[in-house]
Amino acid sequence: MPDFGYAGEILKVDLSDGKITKLPTSNYADKYIGGRGIAARLYWEMVPPNAKVADPENCFICASGPVAGFPGFAGGRWVACGKSALLDQEAFTYSNLGGGWGVRLKYAGYDGIAVQGKAEKPVYLWIHDGAVEIKDASHLWGKTTFETVDLLKAELGKSASVLTIGPAAENGIAFATIFAEQGASGSGGIGSTMGSKNLKAIVVAGEKKPSAADPAALRLLADHVRKMRDYKAGPRPWEIPGVTRPQACYGCGLGCDRQVYSGKDGRSYKSLCQATILYEQPVKAYSGPKIEVQQLATQLCDAYGLDSAVMQGLIDLVGACYREGILSEEAACLPLSKFGSAEFIESLTGKIAFREGFGDTLARGTIATAASLGEGAQKLLSEFVATRGSETKDYDPRLFITSGLLYATESRRPIQQLHEQSNILRMWLGWLGKQQNAFFTTADFREAAKRYWGSELAADFSTYAGKALAAKKIQDRTYTKESLVLCDFRWPMIWAKYEGGHVGDPTLENQIYTAITGKETDEAGFIKIGEKIFNLQRAIQLRQGWAGRKDDRLLDYLFEVPLRKGELFISRDCLTPGRDGEVLSREGKTVEREAFEKMKDEYYALRGWDVNGLPTKARLEELQLGDIAADLQKQGLAK
Numbered sequence: 001m002p003d004f005g006y007a008g009e010i011l012k013v014d015l016s017d018g019k020i021t022k023l024p025t026s027n028y029a030d031k032y033i034g035g036r037g038i039a040a041r042l043y044w045e046m047v048p049p050n051a052k053v054a055d056p057e058n059c060f061i062c063a064s065g066p067v068a069g070f071p072g073f074a075g076g077r078w079v080a081c082g083k084s085a086l087l088d089q090e091a092f093t094y095s096n097l098g099g100g101w102g103v104r105l106k107y108a109g110y111d112g113i114a115v116q117g118k119a120e121k122p123v124y125l126w127i128h129d130g131a132v133e134i135k136d137a138s139h140l141w142g143k144t145t146f147e148t149v150d151l152l153k154a155e156l157g158k159s160a161s162v163l164t165i166g167p168a169a170e171n172g173i174a175f176a177t178i179f180a181e182q183g184a185s186g187s188g189g190i191g192s193t194m195g196s197k198n199l200k201a202i203v204v205a206g207e208k209k210p211s212a213a214d215p216a217a218l219r220l221l222a223d224h225v226r227k228m229r230d231y232k233a234g235p236r237p238w239e240i241p242g243v244t245r246p247q248a249c250y251g252c253g254l255g256c257d258r259q260v261y262s263g264k265d266g267r268s269y270k271s272l273c274q275a276t277i278l279y280e281q282p283v284k285a286y287s288g289p290k291i292e293v294q295q296l297a298t299q300l301c302d303a304y305g306l307d308s309a310v311m312q313g314l315i316d317l318v319g320a321c322y323r324e325g326i327l328s329e330e331a332a333c334l335p336l337s338k339f340g341s342a343e344f345i346e347s348l349t350g351k352i353a354f355r356e357g358f359g360d361t362l363a364r365g366t367i368a369t370a371a372s373l374g375e376g377a378q379k380l381l382s383e384f385v386a387t388r389g390s391e392t393k394d395y396d397p398r399l400f401i402t403s404g405l406l407y408a409t410e411s412r413r414p415i416q417q418l419h420e421q422s423n424i425l426r427m428w429l430g431w432l433g434k435q436q437n438a439f440f441t442t443a444d445f446r447e448a449a450k451r452y453w454g455s456e457l458a459a460d461f462s463t464y465a466g467k468a469l470a471a472k473k474i475q476d477r478t479y480t481k482e483s484l485v486l487c488d489f490r491w492p493m494i495w496a497k498y499e500g501g502h503v504g505d506p507t508l509e510n511q512i513y514t515a516i517t518g519k520e521t522d523e524a525g526f527i528k529i530g531e532k533i534f535n536l537q538r539a540i541q542l543r544q545g546w547a548g549r550k551d552d553r554l555l556d557y558l559f560e561v562p563l564r565k566g567e568l569f570i571s572r573d574c575l576t577p578g579r580d581g582e583v584l585s586r587e588g589k590t591v592e593r594e595a596f597e598k599m600k601d602e603y604y605a606l607r608g609w610d611v612n613g614l615p616t617k618a619r620l621e622e623l624q625l626g627d628i629a630a631d632l633q634k635q636g637l638a639k
């Protein structure tokens with residue numbers, strides 16, 4: 001059968017000896033779809049468990065999915081993975097990016113790239129119409145991401161699409177990003193994986209468009225999806241009338257709240273969600289609202305390649321330590337009395353990216369910084385971080401009980417999973433607050449929970465019942481979604497506004513997959529692939545030292561510090577649906593330790609794992625992961 005939906009090949013590049021090999025995508029596509037699935041399988045095969053981030057054996061892997069190149073589905077995203085230093089221990093990490101680079105990679109002839117080894121001097125990869133060149137990047141090293149994109153486009157032509165790193169990744173910052181055009185940035189610490197290989201950029205160009213097995217069915221599905229998502233929520237804080245304008249990722253076809261604006265230098269910059277509000281509160285407190293200073297903070301993070309989801313908490317911790325007398329201007333060599341100004345954020349980001357003075361401490365993340373400043377700073381952490389990777393607070397398990405399992409079992413903030421619940425909570429809160437056009441009722445919420453998360457109990461935020469099943473279902477669906485790769489701003493279609501009602505259709509993803517690839521599947525079969533990929537990732541984690549149940553944990557404060565009103569932007573009054581759909585406040589709640597451990601028991605049983613969180617041979621074999629079961633068993637990591 002032709003490679004419907006795929007370019008047909010995956011590229012392997014060894015930067016130590018310059019060797020370039022190609023693998024047929026079909027070796028992987030049936031079992032792992034693409035994106036997250038194929039990237040994780042390549043990682044399992046290529047990266048020895050004891051490899052360090054900076055070792056040549058570590059890999060930087062990128063992959064798009066079969067939907068890339070077919071407009072109308074918000075399906076042009078792509079995934080990168082490798083080992084990173086973001087966590088308290090070096091660990092497998094992944095990242096999911098928009099923009100257009102993933103689609104362009106496919107047009108250049110490849111579904112994925114795995115880069116291993118380490119170049120002797122800075123290089124970039126130039127991949128065009130199937131050809132691959134390793135080129136000198138000495139003139140690019142030390143440049144910002146924006147400068148690098150400009151220089152490479154001048155060198156290779158406007159149609160060349162650039163993925164690059166900034167100085168932060170070159171200098172091994174734990175939360176360095178990768179950056180691609182249209183403001184796409186990839187977090188999880190993956191930037192330093194690329195930087196450690198002396199790989200400054202991967203540039204792609206080509207015209208090889210994929211074909212679909214059933215173009216007519218695909219057109220009908222695109223039309224259906226567009227009608228279901230024909231709804232716009234109210235304006236977002238990063239949408240500034242007269243300043244920003246909508247700009248969808250390349251080939252999206254649906255669009256969302258993604259905005260751009262033109263900077264004074266004529267360059268187009270992104271304006272979207274967390275990346276734009278990361279410095280909002282300090283700016284307001286210092287000078288009153290000044291959107292240009294907020295935007296400067298986002299620009300600087302992108303230019304140096306710093307993860308805004310870590311920077312937000314880090315900025316706030318530094319400000320709080322100064323106010324509490326824990327950190328002085330002299331000790332930090334930062335203009336802390338100007339916290340909230342342009343001068344402060346310029347100084348802070350520059351010091352981190354180049355590891356200057358106190359910047360070297362900050363470069364290890366918010367938790368490590370607090371540890372270096374002592375007990376007073378550590379006590380403040382509960383205000384600013386949600387994960388062991390220092391990522392910012394958002395979809396807190398004291399509000400969303402199910403999120404406790406999502407956070408606990410992942411090596412980084414699983415934002416694509418967290419959005420599944422938070423998106424409909426936001427819709428429901430709009431309805432509760434009688435916002436204009438809001439339509440998603442309590443009955444819709446309960447119906448969505450039944451259809452997508454296993455039972456109406458998952459929509460009752462007063463109880464731990466039903467949450468283990470909900471977490472498993474969210475994870476398995478997310479892993480198929482991130483393998484296709486569909487965007488989490490639009491998928492799953494858990495809410496909708498069309499003649500069919502307000503709750504979407506959980507079979508759409510498998511219908512799209514079948515129309516593109518020609519491979520027949522149903523919802524259950526398709527989600528099972530997500531379960532397989534989730535278990536593959538679990539195997540990767542265990543093999544590199546994740547201690548099963550012991551490491552499936554949350555930060556301590558979530559068990560100890562009650563949730564306050566105004567603490568979480570998603571529901572400032574802590575409101576959620578409760579028993580039988582009544583409105584509930586989670587104010588004052590913590591995660592209950594005993595109930596959390598019981599929820600883990602239930603979750604492990606649903607996963608077919610033992611009480612210590614180790615997979616069983618039987619379940620892995622059922623998921624066609626027999627080779628992985630054998631490997632884990634040899635090391636006592638599977639029952």
Ligand code: SF4
Nearest residue numbers: 074248249252256487
């Ligand atoms: S929905 Fe938004 S973020 Fe997602 S692919 Fe489309 S434009 Fe990009």
